[in-house]
Amino acid sequence: xxxxxxxxxxxxxxxxxxxxxxxxxxxxxxxxxxxxxxxxxxxxxxxxxxxxxxxxxxxxxxxxxxxxxxxxxxxxxxxxxxxxxxxxxxxxxxxxxxxxxxxxxxxxxxx
Amino acid sequence: xxxxxxxxxxxxxxxxxxxxxxxxxxxxxxxxxxxxxxxxxxxxxxxxxxxxxxxxxxxxxxxxxxxxxxxxxxxxxxxxxxxxxxxxxxxxxxxxxxxxxxxxxxxxxxxxxxxxxxxxxxx
Numbered sequence: 001x002x003x004x005x006x007x008x009x010x011x012x013x014x015x016x017x018x019x020x021x022x023x024x025x026x027x028x029x030x031x032x033x034x035x036x037x038x039x040x041x042x043x044x045x046x047x048x049x050x051x052x053x054x055x056x057x058x059x060x061x062x063x064x065x066x067x068x069x070x071x072x073x074x075x076x077x078x079x080x081x082x083x084x085x086x087x088x089x090x091x092x093x094x095x096x097x098x099x100x101x102x103x104x105x106x107x108x109x110x111x
Numbered sequence: 112x113x114x115x116x117x118x119x120x121x122x123x124x125x126x127x128x129x130x131x132x133x134x135x136x137x138x139x140x141x142x143x144x145x146x147x148x149x150x151x152x153x154x155x156x157x158x159x160x161x162x163x164x165x166x167x168x169x170x171x172x173x174x175x176x177x178x179x180x181x182x183x184x185x186x187x188x189x190x191x192x193x194x195x196x197x198x199x200x201x202x203x204x205x206x207x208x209x210x211x212x213x214x215x216x217x218x219x220x221x222x223x224x225x226x227x228x229x230x231x232x233x234x
């Protein structure tokens with residue numbers, strides 16, 4: 001099952017905004033609004049930060065926002081903070097027997 | 112507060128079997144769709160298997176179909192993953208996760224995760 005494509009790494013300075021892309025196909029990202037994003041700190045379990053393209057679960061900072069255009073979804077982190085340094089994964093429903101697919105993951109570094 | 116706790120991980124030889132369990136507090140596992148997601152050492156996340164809230168629908172990734180089985184024991188309020196014919200490439204941390212699954216087959220997102228159980232397949 002081929003993964004969604006994310007950049008391997010993105011970096012920014014404290015206070016800046018960064019955007020992580022997530023590219024799929026019309027069978028997943030482009031065809032449905034079931035795109036979610038997860039934050040994972042080293043040695044910890046993933047945490048849901050965005051669901052259904054642009055919705056934030058209760059308790060998640062409004063510095064995280066999501067959007068989608070065509071086959072590419074994006075996660076934007078504004079006002080970058082040291083605690084945002086982590087791995088980020090997108091995921092999407094896929095309309096094949098695969099059912100669900102994750103992105104390749106992006107390591108965010110705060111300079 | 113929802114907490115999920117996995118158990119049953121360990122070292123097993125190729126071709127062997129293992130059963131993972133997942134219990135919850137603050138959540139009735141028997142009511143919601145649940146999934147297993149794994150992460151090989153230093154690698155990304157991979158969806159493995161899901162079961163619908165009513166237990167009528169189960170789904171598997173191609174890489175595990177026919178070898179891994181997801182199930183639930185309602186009397187024990189526990190989610191299981193029976194792992195047979197294990198391969199070296201099954202080595203990973205296995206997370207159980209509460210799942211938003213629409214109509215028994217549209218897997219939307221995973222909103223609560225356990226801390227994971229490490230499964231190592233090696234001779």
